[in-house]
Amino acid sequence: MKTIFERHNIKETPARNSILSVLKEAKNPLNYDQIREKMDIEMDKATFYRNIAKFEELGMVHKFEADDRKWYFELSTSVHAHFICDTCHKIICVDVTIGDVEGEVKSIVLKGTCKGCKR
Amino acid sequence: MKTIFERHNIKETPARNSILSVLKEAKNPLNYDQIREKMDIEMDKATFYRNIAKFEELGMVHKFEADDRKWYFELSTSVHAHFICDTCHKIICVDVTIGDVEGEVKSIVLKGTCKGCKR
DNA sequence: CTCCTTGTGCAACTAAGTCGCATTGATAAA
DNA sequence: TTTATCAATGCGACTTAGTTGCACAAGGAG
Structure with missing residues (x-):
């Protein structure tokens, strides 16, 4: 090995x-x-x-x-998304499905307010 | 007005x-x-x-x-994704549908190789 | 052992973006 | 019209994550 x-x-x-x-x-x-x-x-x-x-x-x-x-x-793992919270700045790996895109996607970053901060 | x-x-x-x-x-x-x-x-x-x-x-x-x-x-417009090409570095606005995410998404950035550079 | 390649530390550097401060300019009060 | 006030601007110094040049160390090949 x-x-x-x-x-x-x-x-x-x-x-x-x-x-x-x-x-x-x-x-x-x-x-x-x-x-x-x-x-x-x-x-x-x-x-x-x-x-x-x-x-x-x-x-x-x-x-x-x-x-x-x-x-x-x-x-490096399989392509997955990262959610970055505007408020607490935590970065969370998430699974998402993405619709049709023109090209080969290697990385996905989502930003917004996470569940914890949103409430 | x-x-x-x-x-x-x-x-x-x-x-x-x-x-x-x-x-x-x-x-x-x-x-x-x-x-x-x-x-x-x-x-x-x-x-x-x-x-x-x-x-x-x-x-x-x-x-x-x-x-x-x-x-x-x-x-500011409606939430849409940006595709950034690794190769030509162009930034392209794209419409995508993403599946379930925990939180409110305000921005989406995809990276990879665009159609033009991929071929 | 000596040569040669590769990895490391240090210090100087880079560059996008920020900040402090003095000046300008427009609006409002006198 | 003059004066007071406050926001917008320009300038230059600063910040800081990341990069680079260079000298030195490590470690294997011959």
């Missing part, structure tokens, strides 16, 4: 292990600060961003911008 | 007229640079952003982030 690193032909390093293990445990997409807080080791932000860029390039990680000028990262 | 400015209780100024008239003619959401190019007058970016913030606050304009760390603006 090849490791995820072997499968993608990149070296296994503590930094990469740490980033990936945080993403593996995450229920929702996380930004740099959130990931850093959860990581067991410290690393320079350049190291973080370079590794996440590599992961993305290899298709291991998917990123998108919320409405706070920050990138949010998650492990 | 009240002007749009009277209706929202704000002063009509050349800057505001210029911004709004660009947005009125736009087929798709535009960012600051795109709007500036199309405006008939010049104004400081602070003026632009403050006015657009006011428009947004009054519900006249809707803004969202694409994946390029820029805000895109359009006149």
